[in-house]
Each structure stands twice: as C-alpha cells, then as structure tokens.
Amino acid sequence: DAKTTQPNSMESNEExxxxxxxxxxxxxxxxxxxxxxxxxxxxxxxxxxxxTSNVNNRMASLxxxxxxxxxxxxxxxxxxRDAAVYYCILPKNYGGSQGNLIFGKGTKxxxxx
Amino acid sequence: GAGVSQSPSNKVTExxxxxxxxxxxxxxxxxxxxxxxxxxxxxxxxxxxxxxxAPDKSGLPSDRFSAERTGGSVSTLTIQRTQxxxxxxxxxxxxxxxxxxxQFFGPGTRLTVL
Numbered sequence: 278d279a280k281t282t283q284p285n286s287m288e289s290n291e292e293x294x295x296x297x298x299x300x301x302x303x304x305x306x307x308x309x310x311x312x313x314x315x316x317x318x319x320x321x322x323x324x325x326x327x328x329t330s331n332v333n334n335r336m337a338s339l340x341x342x343x344x345x346x347x348x349x350x351x352x353x354x355x356x357x358r359d360a361a362v363y364y365c366i367l368p369k370n371y372g373g374s375q376g377n378l379i380f381g382k383g384t385k386x387x388x389x390x
Numbered sequence: 391g392a393g394v395s396q397s398p399s400n401k402v403t404e405x406x407x408x409x410x411x412x413x414x415x416x417x418x419x420x421x422x423x424x425x426x427x428x429x430x431x432x433x434x435x436x437x438x439x440x441x442x443x444a445p446d447k448s449g450l451p452s453d454r455f456s457a458e459r460t461g462g463s464v465s466t467l468t469i470q471r472t473q474x475x476x477x478x479x480x481x482x483x484x485x486x487x488x489x490x491x492x493q494f495f496g497p498g499t500r501l502t503v504l
Contacts, residue, residue, distance in 0.1 A: 320483075321433065376438055380435075
C-alpha cells in the first residue's frame, strides 16, 4: 500500500490561507487521495478527496501535482475552529475497491488569533 | 438526519472480562468500519463490513477481537478477556458503499480496562 508523508506540525494565523503538504511518491494510478481532520476529543471528519484533478468544496481545496506524487490541502481562511490534526490518506485497496482508511501521524495545525 | 451512533460512550471494565461495543450506522450505508485510537497513538483500522460480510479481518489485533453485523445495519465489536492494552477509543464509521469517498464517523466508545 502506498504511504504518505506529512510535516508533524504547522502554524497559521487566523484568517490567513493555510497550505498543508503531503508527499505520496509511491501512489498508484488508481489511488484516491483523501484528507480527514480530527479536532480535539472528536472523531475524524472528512474534508475532501480527489484522484487527478484539483477539487474544491465548502471546506477546502485539494491541489494535486501533475505527477500525483504530492498534494496540498488548502484552507482559504483559517479559523480557530480549523485547529486540528490533518491526515492525508490513500485508502487501502481491497478486492479492487478502496475503503479502509490507513491513518498516519498527520499534521497538527495550530491557528493563532 | 441521524449520524453514526455508538454505545456505550464510556465503558470501564476489569481485566479478563468480555465487552461488547455497538455501532448504529447511517441508514442505507452498506459499508461499516471499525477503528481504534489508543492514547497518544494514531488511528488504527480494525475491520470493515460490506453488508453483513467482513472480507478483510487482517486488522484485528488478536483472536480475542471479533465483530459481526446483522441486517446490514447494526454492528457489534466484541473483545474477549480484555487486557489493559485494549484501552482505547473505539470508533465506528459508515459510508454509502465501499468506495472512495466520505466516511462518517461516530463519537466513539472510550474503553478503559483496569
């Protein structure tokens, strides 16, 4: 299974954009890139996912490199509520489909007022 | 609508006892997943169900752990002869199907084995 690498921690100022990087150099052509986050004392929360093209939703944007070996989660205006651990995940392949989330250590994002 | 619910929210048990943890997924979701998070550790995948079938049990940490799902809905994770290292938050998630996309997580069950 492909592995992801993320910085252990990042800091941001409130209302500024945040770019969270993820390296996945061993990604295969069919691996989807997922991002989840976990706020303190809560279960994980889905943020976004994509395959090749950049993706946008109400929470964030996902920029995927052309060679797909890296991606960046973009929070356009960080709020204090965005302080969380952010996980970049390539779900495990099983039976030709993908569903099992294999969580790494993630990036702990701190947001300063 | 209702999200994923889990019960109990907290469970304290003595070493050696059996425990059952319950998960009610979102109605209509065919895929259901169990994860656990130990103190200071990351999230660990345990098992998933497609309908009532669990094709991949390789994530279960030992044969003391088992899970079942009935009626394509409720799932129970059973831990027999609990050990202190089983103490963790056990999280359940469900998704519309077993495919890339959003998994919805429940609030978890905090298990403490004394």
